Amino acid sequence: MTTAAASKTKGYIAEVDQFSAHNYHPLPVVLERGEGAWVWDVDGNRYLDMLSAYSALNQGHRHPAIIEAARKQLDTLTLTSRAFHNDQMGPFLRELCQATGFERALPMNTGAEAVETAIKMVRKWGYKVKGVEADKAEIIVCENNFHGRTTTIVGFSSEPQYRDGFGPFTPGFKEIPYGDSAALEKAITKNTVGFLVEPLQGEGGVVVPPAGFLARARAICTKHNVALIADEIQTGLGRTGKLFCYEWDSIRPDILIVGKALGGGVYPVSAAIADSEYMDVFHPGDHGSTFGGNPLAAAIARASLRVILDEDLPARSAKLGAWFMDRLRAIKSKHVEEVRGRGLMIGVVIKESSGVARPFCEALEHNGVLAKETHHQVIRFAPPLTITEEELEFALERATEVLGK
């Protein structure tokens, strides 16, 4: 790296530091181009992207079919608002319902908005269908959860930093330990309307629940007429080796939340998905979004979904993920406590005696691999699902170098 080039990176970072809120602590790399599993920085260095925008890039950077769909739609119609219909939203929702096996879908933009949509839906269902007394609805959530950053959502986070200084919070949420089905059943009252859960916790540190947890939760929710709400924003659309992570437990949730990869790394697209029993509680004026279901989003999401299904990315994730995880476990390292995950959603837990995960991510960056720590001790490996075995070998070589020292 030349000095002039190095100052190019520094200049861009200084600009962000000066003009933005300091709400992130990114790795000091400034990217300008991406293709497949690879990205290039402003100094011409190439990196393997092992984060894929927290699983929003399951199809890889600039997948040709998604870019083409976006281009085509840019040339015809981009936004109507929901005041009018458009010719992309219907086909998008039909294809989304067919792929997931639900009756209806409500399109939003970001993940947090889709979570908020599910919260509103299940509360209203509680009052109108289940018969819960006005303003008494309770939703059960898990410790160590991550469902987004709105004030309502951070209000039921167990991460002190996510809440500190942002209260007062929305009432009506109860927390149980993740994976504890006995605690779930104990927490249920006549006012419980939903159980909101990540089938595998992503931001919480790639935490896999005990075997059968979701199946037991499904049975408990059914028994007590409580809606099981699966937040598959990160785990869904092939990431864990199934189209949806809940398939590992052979269950079906009542409400499914998707986002991230639904937009193919091109555009924010999310949705809350459910059968009409839940969805039909919404009437005109109850809920909405100016950009939700816009024709550009819908065209991009249709292509993004098609790529996942046509290229069978869930099967690819299962096969490559199992192999990659085995190879990671085989690295002789005094720093690694555990390697865990499902499919290509993998966490390498660093021993506390070796410090936090951040310096390992910085060392990986210097070696041409971009990964990001989550929850201090965990290096997350979640590459595009289109990644090849050869590209994963590249990551393994670098990981061996960094972790084997």
Ligand SMILES: *Cc1c(COP(=O)(O)O)cnc(C)c1O
């Ligand atoms: C990323 C994420 C969200 C929030 O999505 P945004 O698009 O950032 O609002 C919610 N739930 C889970 C499980 C996530 O991983």
